[in-house]
Amino acid sequence: MPYRRKFKKAKGTSDNSCVVKKAECPNHVWTYDFISDQTEDGGKLKLLTVLDEFTRESPAIELGRSIRARDVIAVMEYLFMVRGAPKFIRSDNGPEFISDAIEKWLKRNHIETLHIAPDSPWENGYIESFNGKLRDDVLNREVFHSVKEAKVIVENWRLEYNNHRPHSNLDYMTPAAFAAGCNPSGSATLRLPDCRIKNVDNSLIKGGT
Numbered sequence: 641m642p643y644r645r646k647f648k649k650a651k652g653t654s655d656n657s658c659v660v661k662k663a664e665c666p667n668h669v670w671t672y673d674f675i676s677d678q679t680e681d682g683g684k685l686k687l688l689t690v691l692d693e694f695t696r697e698s699p700a701i702e703l704g705r706s707i708r709a710r711d712v713i714a715v716m717e718y719l720f721m722v723r724g725a726p727k728f729i730r731s732d733n734g735p736e737f738i739s740d741a742i743e744k745w746l747k748r749n750h751i752e753t754l755h756i757a758p759d760s761p762w763e764n765g766y767i768e769s770f771n772g773k774l775r776d777d778v779l780n781r782e783v784f785h786s787v788k789e790a791k792v793i794v795e796n797w798r799l800e801y802n803n804h805r806p807h808s809n810l811d812y813m814t815p816a817a818f819a820a821g822c823n824p825s826g827s828a829t830l831r832l833p834d835c836r837i838k839n840v841d842n843s844l845i846k847g848g849t
Contacts, residue, residue, distance in 0.1 A: 656754040657763035658730065663694035666822045669754070670726040671767040672716075674707070674734060675775065679784045687794065688712060689774065690719065693730070693766045695822065696807055697815035699723055701774075701798050703791050709739040720749070730754040730764055773801070 653660060663669035670692055677685040688702040688711075702715045716729075729746065731737040733755055746753060756763035778797050784790040806812040813821070 654757040654760070654763060656730065656756050657760070658693065658765050659763070661728070661730075661754055663692075666692060666694050666819055667724050667726050669693045669728045669730055671730040671764055672712075672737070673731065673764065673767045673771060674736070675771050675779070677779045677784070677790075679786060679790065683787075685784065685787065685790055687774075688715060689767060689771055690715070691767050691770050692726070692815075692819070695815050695819040696766070696770075696810060697802050697819050698770065698798050701794050703787070703794055705787060707736070709736045709741045712736050713742060713745050717745075725749060725751055728752045728754050730756065730767075732756055732761075732764060733758055 655661060658669075658671070661669070670690060672688060672690045675687050675689065677687065679685060684705055686704060686707045688700075688707050689698065690700045690702075691698050699719050700715055702711065704711070729751055731753070736742065737753075738755065743753070761768050774794070774797065778794060782790075782793055784793070802816045803814055806814055807818075810818040
């Protein structure tokens with residue numbers, strides 16, 4: 641049976657916790673986070689991981705030497721165009737996620753933020769579990785000789801995770817299969833009008849920091 645990381649619910653769990661504000665359908669609640677690693681020469685690697693909490697599907701993992709707020713906006717803006725935009729995005733209070741550029745851009749696009757309480761990773765348990773699998777399966781096992789090599793290996797793992805790894809909480813379906821079942825038309829964009837926001841405005845991307 642696949643290992644499942646468990647998170648203890650602490651007293652005073654905030655209203656933005658994943659155990660309180662739960663995803664009800666695809667594109668309802670997305671979550672994102674950062675994890676770090678390094679290349680063989682000691683150079684820093686930063687990874688932005690993104691997850692749909694309902695389907696457990698990861699639409700993207702961005703990787704680079706550094707990822708700033710404007711880079712986060714660029715990644716999310718692309719995902720919104722090809723997949724539809726979520727109603728909520730859950731995250732911790734990292735400087736990139738609470739920057740004026742991101743907050744204004746999300747507000748302009750009518751996407752609500754769910755910032756978890758400080759020092760409370762269990763409130764963002766889905767992405768924490770996903771990051772743990774990524775670290776156990778890839779980051780702790782691979783020696784990256786370059787950023788390009790790291791990107792290829794991590795992307796291959798993301799595709800394998802989405803398409804070939806069954807989840808017990810999804811009736812042992814893969815995230816991709818489960819998401820496809822929620823969208824029987826086969827469209828690339830999930831057509832669930834009650835759970836997604838349209839008309840993404842990318843006018844605030846330029847000049848973001």
